[in-house]
Amino acid sequence: MNLIIKNPATGAAIAELTSDNKASVRAKLSLLQQGQKEWALHPVKERLACIIKFGELVKQHGEELSVILTRETGKPIQQSRNEINGAQNRIDHLSSHAERWLRGEVLVDEGLTHEKISYEPLGVIANISAWNFPYNVGYNVFLYALVAGNAVLYKPSEYASLTGKQFEKYLHKAGVPENVFQCVIGPGDVGQQLLEEPLDGYFFTGSYGTGRHIAQTVAHKLVPVQLELGGKDPLFVMDDVADVKQAAINAAEGAFYNNGQSCCAVERIYVSEGIYDNFIDAFVAEVKTYIIGDPTNQHTFIGPLTRQPQIAVLDQQVTDAINKGAVLETGGQAMEGQGYYYQPTVLTNCDHRMKVMMEESFGPIIGIQKVSSDEEALSLMQDTDYGLTGAVFSGNEERALKILEALNTGTVYWNCCDRVSPNVPWSGRKNSGLGSTLSAQGIRAFVQPKSYHLRSS
Numbered sequence: 001m002n003l004i005i006k007n008p009a010t011g012a013a014i015a016e017l018t019s020d021n022k023a024s025v026r027a028k029l030s031l032l033q034q035g036q037k038e039w040a041l042h043p044v045k046e047r048l049a050c051i052i053k054f055g056e057l058v059k060q061h062g063e064e065l066s067v068i069l070t071r072e073t074g075k076p077i078q079q080s081r082n083e084i085n086g087a088q089n090r091i092d093h094l095s096s097h098a099e100r101w102l103r104g105e106v107l108v109d110e111g112l113t114h115e116k117i118s119y120e121p122l123g124v125i126a127n128i129s130a131w132n133f134p135y136n137v138g139y140n141v142f143l144y145a146l147v148a149g150n151a152v153l154y155k156p157s158e159y160a161s162l163t164g165k166q167f168e169k170y171l172h173k174a175g176v177p178e179n180v181f182q183c184v185i186g187p188g189d190v191g192q193q194l195l196e197e198p199l200d201g202y203f204f205t206g207s208y209g210t211g212r213h214i215a216q217t218v219a220h221k222l223v224p225v226q227l228e229l230g231g232k233d234p235l236f237v238m239d240d241v242a243d244v245k246q247a248a249i250n251a252a253e254g255a256f257y258n259n260g261q262s263c264c265a266v267e268r269i270y271v272s273e274g275i276y277d278n279f280i281d282a283f284v285a286e287v288k289t290y291i292i293g294d295p296t297n298q299h300t301f302i303g304p305l306t307r308q309p310q311i312a313v314l315d316q317q318v319t320d321a322i323n324k325g326a327v328l329e330t331g332g333q334a335m336e337g338q339g340y341y342y343q344p345t346v347l348t349n350c351d352h353r354m355k356v357m358m359e360e361s362f363g364p365i366i367g368i369q370k371v372s373s374d375e376e377a378l379s380l381m382q383d384t385d386y387g388l389t390g391a392v393f394s395g396n397e398e399r400a401l402k403i404l405e406a407l408n409t410g411t412v413y414w415n416c417c418d419r420v421s422p423n424v425p426w427s428g429r430k431n432s433g434l435g436s437t438l439s440a441q442g443i444r445a446f447v448q449p450k451s452y453h454l455r456s457s
Contacts, residue, residue: 003158003185008074008304009295009339015072017161019186025193028182029153032124035179036151040121044099047147054143054174055091058084065166067296072162073131074304074340076295079258087135090143093422093438098147101443114454119447121149122224123200128191128214129164130205130228131157131306132261136420137205137228138167140437142181145203146171148446151180155194157206158187159306199223201446205263206230208360208386208431215434226435226445229428230360231388232267234381235417236403237279238374238394239272247393248282254391254417255366256290256344259302263432264389264411264418268350268357269368270377276370280348283368284329287344292335302364304339314342314363317356321347321367324354331364352383360386378403387429391417410436 005015020028039047058065066080075083108115127141134156142152156164168183184190195202195217201224204214211227218225235254241247254266271279295303305311311334318332331345342364350357350367357367371377381390381403391413394400404412410427413419420426425436436442 001186003161003187005072005162007071007339008306008308011308011338011340015162017165017185020184020190020193021186022193025153025184025190025197028184029124029197029199031179032151032153032182035177036121036124036149039146039151039177039180040149042149044102044147044149047149048094048098050171050175051091051143051147052095054171054176055088057170057174059088061170065163068162068166069134069160070295070303073134073160073306074295075258075306076297076300076303078298078300083133083135087139090136090139090422090438094143094147094443097440098443101440102148102447112455114452116452116454118450118452119148119444120450121447124151124153125201125203125446126194126197126199127152127154128194128202128204128206129154129156129160131159132258132263134160134163138164140228140426140442141203141205142167144437144443145446146176146181148443150200150446153182153184153194153199155184155186155191158185161185201225203437203445204228211433224435224445226437227428227433228263228426228437229388229431229433230362230386231263231265231428231432232358232360232384232386233264233389233391233409233417234384235266235269235391235393236371236374236377236381237269237271237275238392238396238399239274240395240399241275241393242395244275244278245282248279249286250417251393252283252286252366256287256302256364257418259305259342260364260366261306261362262418264420265362266366266391266417267361269366270371270380271368272377273370273372280329280368284346287330287346290344292341292344302341302344304341305363306340308340310363311340311342314345314361314365317354317359317361317365318345318347321350321354321356324351326350326354326356326367352380358384374399374403378406381407385431388432389413389417 069080104118205228292302326347329346331343335341345365389411390407392400427436
């Protein structure tokens with residue numbers, strides 16, 4: 001069975017890859033099980049050197065890789081470049097910290113019994129990854145896992161498979177052995193096959209529904225499972241912001257960057273009533289400046305959706321909102337012609353009866369609601385099954401922190417949004433996931449501690 005890769009900007013087939021099957025998955029897993037043991041014997045510094053070399057190769061071939069990413073996902077070319085360049089900070093982070101955080105620790109070094117901890121790799125892990133930011137979310141897992149001494153069976157999304165094959169190509173060129181990193185290609189049934197194999201950990205990025213299915217399916221194995229899932233991320237704009245227009249510009253970018261196809265994109269906005277009208281005017285004006293079209297044009301900000309079925313989801317949210325009293329300020333429908341384009345859409349006068357405020361959109365659409373107090377805003381921000389990020393724009397840090405400290409989310413932002421840093425953990429709560437990537441916690445997610453009690457005779 002072959003996997004047909006389509007260009008979302010045209011709908012045309014651009015490549016055909018051979019999908020893996022049960023036999024090929026098992027052969028690759030067997031290869032990795034043999035190679036991982038030897039890989040784990042290499043010092044962290046040697047494993048890290050391969051990852052650093054991989055980063056250098058990606059830089060050297062950055063433009064070619066950007067074109068591949070844009071062709072198969074529809075991401076505007078400048079945003080593809082930004083992602084590839086920005087993901088290098090994961091490698092820089094590992095270079096600075098991996099040896100220290102993977103080094104064993106002596107806890108008791110006096111008396112009759114000495115106590116210490118060593119950190120051992122999990123073994124062979126599955127990384128079932130996503131299409132929206134394949135460099136960022138992929139690097140968060142497979143690079144950290146490799147440095148920690150694991151072998152990786154990597155399944156890219158079927159919508160980013162060409163990019164996944166490039167990861168495999170350049171990791172091998174950088175010195176990571178073929179029996180330490182293998183890519184498996186195919187749709188969901190190939191991912192299902194991974195769940196049936198005896199892997200030592202599962203690390204998934206994607207939807208809540210699929211994440212829950214993975215956790216339930218592999219629960220009996222009692223191996224680590226980490227899930228980076230979706231969000232319905234709120235932003236509250238307080239009436240004390242220094243510049244309403246600039247706040248609107250920043251909020252719009254947080255909502256519409258990468259066509260809104262980001263787990264940490266701003267998905268609902270609450271605005272203090274005193275600045276509501278000014279904010280809406282500035283926000284809509286900003287969205288109307290966005291250049292929509294050919295993703296290979298470096299000036300394009302809104303390209304096609306990666307997945308055609310998402311158009312129907314957005315249409316349903318727009319219709320539902322308007323039927324319940326929302327005002328359509330701009331956009332609201334798919335664009336005519338080739339490709340999976342949807343107009344950047346702004347809905348105002350929204351409330352929590354509407355799907356656009358409660359269900360994940362994952363597209364270029366935003367609902368905005370007026371609030372009369374900080375207490376009302378906090379109550380609405382908390383009214384969700386998700387817990388990924390939350391943001392507040394305000395001129396008063398203390399006032400903003402009262403909201404941020406109360407939010408049940410893994411990440412909070414003051415006067416910024418839609419941001420990820422390798423220095424701090426990336427984690428979700430409730431339906432947004434389990435576990436952490438990045439930071440010291442993200443490195444140690446791929447090892448298991450062994451405790452030593454040593455008493456001389």
